[in-house]
Amino acid sequence: MFHHIPDSIAQRMKWLEDLNDRLKQEGRSAAERLRQIPPDTGRFLALLACSAPVGKWLEIGTSAGYSTLWLALACTEVGATVTTFEILEEKAELARETFRLTGTNAVVNLVVGDAREHLSDCRDVAFCFLDAEKDVYRDCYELVVPNLVKGGILVADNAISHKTILQPMIDRVLADERVDAMVLPIDRGELVCRKR
Numbered sequence: 198m199f200h201h202i203p204d205s206i207a208q209r210m211k212w213l214e215d216l217n218d219r220l221k222q223e224g225r226s227a228a229e230r231l232r233q234i235p236p237d238t239g240r241f242l243a244l245l246a247c248s249a250p251v252g253k254w255l256e257i258g259t260s261a262g263y264s265t266l267w268l269a270l271a272c273t274e275v276g277a278t279v280t281t282f283e284i285l286e287e288k289a290e291l292a293r294e295t296f297r298l299t300g301t302n303a304v305v306n307l308v309v310g311d312a313r314e315h316l317s318d319c320r321d322v323a324f325c326f327l328d329a330e331k332d333v334y335r336d337c338y339e340l341v342v343p344n345l346v347k348g349g350i351l352v353a354d355n356a357i358s359h360k361t362i363l364q365p366m367i368d369r370v371l372a373d374e375r376v377d378a379m380v381l382p383i384d385r386g387e388l389v390c391r392k393r
């Protein structure tokens with residue numbers, strides 16, 4: 198999966214990494230920036246997704262599709278597909294370009310809109326990556342967990358970088374007997390939950 202990343206995907210990843218850095222250096226607003234995960238988080242997500250049980254894969258917060266590309270590599274590895282939700286049309290347009298240029302359309306389904314309006318309809322979820330605005334994490338978690346299959350995995354980004362704002366949600370997850378969970382010190386901090 199990591200040894201032979203197709204050129205089109207490697208090139209688009211590099212282009213998005215450079216764009217992400219440039220927009221950050223220019224001091225652009227949160228809405229303008231891509232706010233994408235670092236590469237090691239992408240590798241971690243791909244490895245974990247490959248170990249998930251059979252079922253649907255979800256991503257909440259597509260931005261320009263960088264993290265989705267890591268999940269797409271995992272999809273190709275194990276024959277899965279991923280549905281990714283993005284609320285902003287400008288970001289969705291960049292993501293469409295990402296999936297078109299990399300030929301990942303076959304394994305990625307992009308849904309434009311508020312993920313919260315769709316999550317209760319997404320049954321039999323085996324893997325979910327949560328990376329949206331922090332004030333919707335709790336709602337998304339509560340919508341996804343009942344639909345996780347046994348052994349299904351939910352990962353939430355920014356559990357350390359946004360610890361203060363996310364602490365009530367993290368406390369809720371750690372005390373939630375439907376899942377086993379812990380925060381891993383990978384990049385910005387990954388809250389990893391496994392449905393019991």
Ligand SMILES: C[S@@+](CC[C@H](N)C(=O)[O-])C[C@H]1O[C@@H](n2cnc3c(N)ncnc32)[C@H](O)[C@@H]1O
Nearest residue numbers: 232233234258260263264283284311312329330
């Ligand atoms: C941190 S960025 C995602 C970065 C992306 N996962 C990556 O690493 O390449 C968060 C994205 O979530 C989107 N978003 C925020 N709230 C959302 C919601 N309720 N439903 C769907 N997308 C949402 C934002 O527009 C933004 O593009």
